[in-house]
Amino acid sequence: RKFMIINGPNLNLLGTREPEVYGSDNLSDIEKYTNEQLKLLWNEPVELDWYQSNIEGEIVNKVQELLKSDYEALIINPAAYSHTSVAILDALKTLNIPVIEVHLSNTHLRDAFRQQKLTAKSSTIIMEGLGKRAYLLGILSQLIK
Numbered sequence: 001r002k003f004m005i006i007n008g009p010n011l012n013l014l015g016t017r018e019p020e021v022y023g024s025d026n027l028s029d030i031e032k033y034t035n036e037q038l039k040l041l042w043n044e045p046v047e048l049d050w051y052q053s054n055i056e057g058e059i060v061n062k063v064q065e066l067l068k069s070d071y072e073a074l075i076i077n078p079a080a081y082s083h084t085s086v087a088i089l090d091a092l093k094t095l096n097i098p099v100i101e102v103h104l105s106n107t108h109l110r111d112a113f114r115q116q117k118l119t120a121k122s123s124t125i126i127m128e129g130l131g132k133r134a135y136l137l138g139i140l141s142q143l144i145k
């Protein structure tokens with residue numbers, strides 16, 4: 001079983017970026033946490049492929065690669081692009097696998113400009129406010145029956 005996880009702009013700075021909002025773990029800590037917890041919780045092997053980019057077009061390209069692959073779902077934190085990117089929305093619309101959009105923070109408690117989520121219009125599931133657990137729980141949402 002195989003999942004793609006895409007993280008958008010500024011998530012490469014997790015750990016030092018607004019830790020009071022996003023926590024003190026960096027992205028590789030979160031990857032390690034997710035892989036380790038998944039091994040404890042799920043007996044079958046699960047492959048997780050992690051990708052991060054600050055560049056909108058690179059995220060579009062990565063989403064398009066999923067069209068000719070055997071990933072069973074995409075977990076994506078589009079970060080600020082969720083509020084602005086028609087290009088990422090359109091790319092996500094081409095997929096016929098579940099799209100799980102995650103936000104580490106609960107954006108409902110935050111700025112007005114974070115309330116619009118363009119990408120959410122093509123998401124199957126939206127998870128917010130779970131911090132680093134979001135990725136693990138997004139994957140588990142597809143594994144459990």
Ligand code: DQA
Binds near residue numbers: 009080081103105114
């Ligand atoms: C975020 C929320 C977005 O509003 C913000 O631009 C981010 C991170 C989150 O994970 O909570 O960069 O997607």
